[in-house]
Amino acid sequence: MSTATSASSLFSRNFRKQYPVAVRGEGCWIVDADGRRYLDASGQAAVVSIGHGVQEIGRAMAAQSGQIAFAHTSQFHSEPAERLATRVLALAPRNFQNGGRVYFTSGGSEATETALKLARQYFLEVKQPGRYRVISRKQSYHGSTLGAMSVSGNIARRAPYAPMIPEWGHVVPCFCYHCPFDKTYPECNLACADDLDVFLSTNDASTAAAFLFEPVVGATLGAAAAVDGYTARIAEICRKHGILLIADEVMSGMGRTGKPVASQHWNLEPDIILVGKGIASGYAPLGAVLIAPRVVDAFEKGSAAFMHGFTYQSHPVATAAGIAVFDYLEAHKLFDRVTPAGQTLKNVLAGVEQHPNVGQVRGLGLLQGIEFVKNKSTREPFPKETGVAEKIRQAALDKNVLTYPTQGCVDGVRGDHILLAPPFIITPQESQLIADAIQYALNQVFSA
Numbered sequence: 001m002s003t004a005t006s007a008s009s010l011f012s013r014n015f016r017k018q019y020p021v022a023v024r025g026e027g028c029w030i031v032d033a034d035g036r037r038y039l040d041a042s043g044q045a046a047v048v049s050i051g052h053g054v055q056e057i058g059r060a061m062a063a064q065s066g067q068i069a070f071a072h073t074s075q076f077h078s079e080p081a082e083r084l085a086t087r088v089l090a091l092a093p094r095n096f097q098n099g100g101r102v103y104f105t106s107g108g109s110e111a112t113e114t115a116l117k118l119a120r121q122y123f124l125e126v127k128q129p130g131r132y133r134v135i136s137r138k139q140s141y142h143g144s145t146l147g148a149m150s151v152s153g154n155i156a157r158r159a160p161y162a163p164m165i166p167e168w169g170h171v172v173p174c175f176c177y178h179c180p181f182d183k184t185y186p187e188c189n190l191a192c193a194d195d196l197d198v199f200l201s202t203n204d205a206s207t208a209a210a211f212l213f214e215p216v217v218g219a220t221l222g223a224a225a226a227v228d229g230y231t232a233r234i235a236e237i238c239r240k241h242g243i244l245l246i247a248d249e250v251m252s253g254m255g256r257t258g259k260p261v262a263s264q265h266w267n268l269e270p271d272i273i274l275v276g277k278g279i280a281s282g283y284a285p286l287g288a289v290l291i292a293p294r295v296v297d298a299f300e301k302g303s304a305a306f307m308h309g310f311t312y313q314s315h316p317v318a319t320a321a322g323i324a325v326f327d328y329l330e331a332h333k334l335f336d337r338v339t340p341a342g343q344t345l346k347n348v349l350a351g352v353e354q355h356p357n358v359g360q361v362r363g364l365g366l367l368q369g370i371e372f373v374k375n376k377s378t379r380e381p382f383p384k385e386t387g388v389a390e391k392i393r394q395a396a397l398d399k400n401v402l403t404y405p406t407q408g409c410v411d412g413v414r415g416d417h418i419l420l421a422p423p424f425i426i427t428p429q430e431s432q433l434i435a436d437a438i439q440y441a442l443n444q445v446f447s448a
């Protein structure tokens, strides 16, 4: 059964699209109401880590709900939220140990909003009230609420709301395949990182509160990871200008790139880390803001009260789901599977990378992107109207493989890629099915 949205009561994402109805999940597979089985090569949107249909998670949520489903955080703390906070902090970078804290939200956008306000209030607490701007990067995505949109650099997603969102400054991303300065690493001497220094030095750094970025850019750049040295230089620039460093790991965190958070690939110690998606593997709406002791201390010594809050923050059932997911990840050693499974996926995609219209297969662990180009030697993208990424998605769907297409990686408008982010339990056979479906899609889309 497909639901044409004209026959639906839901205000769907796209009224012209027909949506199959998902009724069941089994491991890396989703089954629709007609019994069709889809291989979830994108973990939906890089969400599902432990796989679909794990019964223990639902049982843990039901047990928590049977005990106490909800208690407002203005009046109570709950045991699952406390326990999950401790578990998450234990995996965080060293500077979060001994006094770090966690603020649970209902997803990534709320985590970004929370971080923006946290950075602002931090500077009120430390008596620097002039600081409020959060600088971020072009071709980035940090969420769909207005605060999160203001830091996002995704041109298409910002465009309709431009009059409603402030512009605090966007610097270039670290993206060697389409280097914004046409340079080559390492001879570039990290000009992209220095762009932040140049920006702050010429745009009243005294009003800046923080720099926010994705160490591995998920949706907007198709799994483009920072190069060695980039994050260290960024941290140094943030220190020099006295601003906080926020790592948005909503997509890259919670094991997806082979480390608990991607910042750990470079021993980066941000002041604030955002996670979401994988933290509850899609079993409950959950996100989190990890806050380093330095920031916590400022609140403790200052007003001691964060002027911010959501009714559903630290939700007992959502955090119980998070604990159950953690238990499952640990019991099945799934964090350890990510790097080898990512390598297997990369290996089977080697043939795909040979295709004349595939520019690059890139990524870390089980966050992989495939960029499509018109000209492999010049890396020229297709015109936006060609809609290549969406055509690839549709063709892969003929083979029942779900991918995550996006446009705009080159300049915010042009540039087509798909994201692959399967559950950590993906088998070599399933990886091969993904590669075969993409090979088929390339033949379909580029043979015409």
Ligand SMILES: Cc1ncc(COP(=O)(O)O)c(C=O)c1O
Binding pocket: 045, 107, 108, 109, 110, 112, 141, 142, 143, 144, 214, 218, 219, 248, 249, 250, 251, 252, 276, 277, 287
């Ligand atoms: C890096 C990043 N930050 C924030 C978000 C927003 O998260 P959510 O959609 O859960 O609000 C996303 C979502 O894709 C993301 O990829």
